[in-house]
Amino acid sequence: MTGDNLYRCLSKLIKGRVTASEPMSRHTSWRIGGPADFFVEPADSDDLNRALAWARSSGVPVVVIGNGTNLLVSDGGIRGLVLKLGAGLSRIEIRDTAIYAGAGVLLPRLANRALQAGLAGFEFLAGIPGTVGGALLMNAGANGCSMGERIQRVEAMDFEGNKVTFDRNELKFTYRNSCLSHRNLIIIGAGFEGLPCPGIEIKKRMDQYQSRRRGTQPLELPNAGSVFKNPPGDSAGRLIENAGCKEMRVGGIQVSLRHANFFVNLGGGTAADVLELVHTVREAVEEKCNVKLSLEVQMLGEF
Ligand SMILES: Cc1cc2nc3c(=O)[nH]c(=O)nc-3n(C[C@H](O)[C@H](O)[C@H](O)COP(=O)(O)OP(=O)(O)OC[C@H]3O[C@@H](n4cnc5c(N)ncnc54)[C@H](O)[C@@H]3O)c2cc1C
Known part of the structure; x- marks a missing residue:
């Protein structure tokens, strides 16, 4: 079946919102992310079940999101079906x-x-x-x-x-x-x-x-909360600050002045910018503080 036919079939099955090529930047608090091939907001759990059955029979991979507040979605978007669990549940x-x-x-x-x-x-x-x-x-x-x-x-x-x-x-x-x-x-x-x-x-x-x-948090700019997990007994924000990374910037993404473990989107930031900043900050913290930070934000799509 072609993408168009798959989409038509999905739209007929689902009571909730269904779209194709949905920009994921609309569904992440970072305002970042390319298009999802198929996107469904199920109206209830039966709708969810129907969307899953469609995906199985069409061989389409599925990912689930909530409010997208801990997500980094790739600039190329998501191949497959994104199920957003929101108002319907x-x-x-x-x-x-x-x-x-x-x-x-x-x-x-x-x-x-x-x-x-x-x-x-x-x-x-x-x-x-x-x-x-x-x-x-x-x-x-x-x-x-x-x-x-x-x-x-x-x-x-x-x-x-x-x-x-x-x-x-x-x-x-x-x-x-x-x-x-x-x-x-x-x-x-x-x-x-x-x-x-x-x-x-x-x-x-x-x-x-x-x-x-x-x-303490830069709530006025798009962000995804804490980028890294706190290592045992310490705070990722403190380590990032001590490693001299506060205010560091790649493209439209900056380490927040107010909270170093928050990376803010100053406008036009991409997933590639976030990743480059993540790598730079992680290397600096490892070199200066001898601590390897692990990501808290979840990555979706192809990186
Ligand atoms: C300003 C700000 C402040 C924040 N403060 C905090 C804080 O104090 N403490 C904290 O812990 N976090 C914080 N966060 C991060 C985030 O809000 C939390 O982790 C939140 O619980 C993520 O929920 P979500 O619905 O947005 O999940 P999403 O970001 O949409 O998804 C997160 C993960 O959960 C999976 N998922 C989502 N829904 C489902 C489901 N129904 N079934 C199965 N898997 C699912 C996704 O696949 C993904 O892997 C903050 C974020 C922001 C932007």
């Missing part, structure tokens, strides 16, 4: 202390709903711009808390369209990683347990975290 349900959130729920919304329900444990999510799915895969964290801590269960789908549920005791979360990242699964939702707490206390912590973030 964004149900939140709260019963007593139990919270269910779809994979597409944005983390600040989850934090605010927990606040309204008087449930603590989600305050740190208020300033993280990702989705529940992406955050579980990455075990996103801040302010000494991380995604895995309040988890009760994760609902996922494999690439054959089978649903699987993992209970808390079957899940393992480590620093910016989870066992889910090795299992080739699509997270579709998760159950959490909140801690009853007066709203005023929850709100106070949220405000503190947010104002600290505003003071």
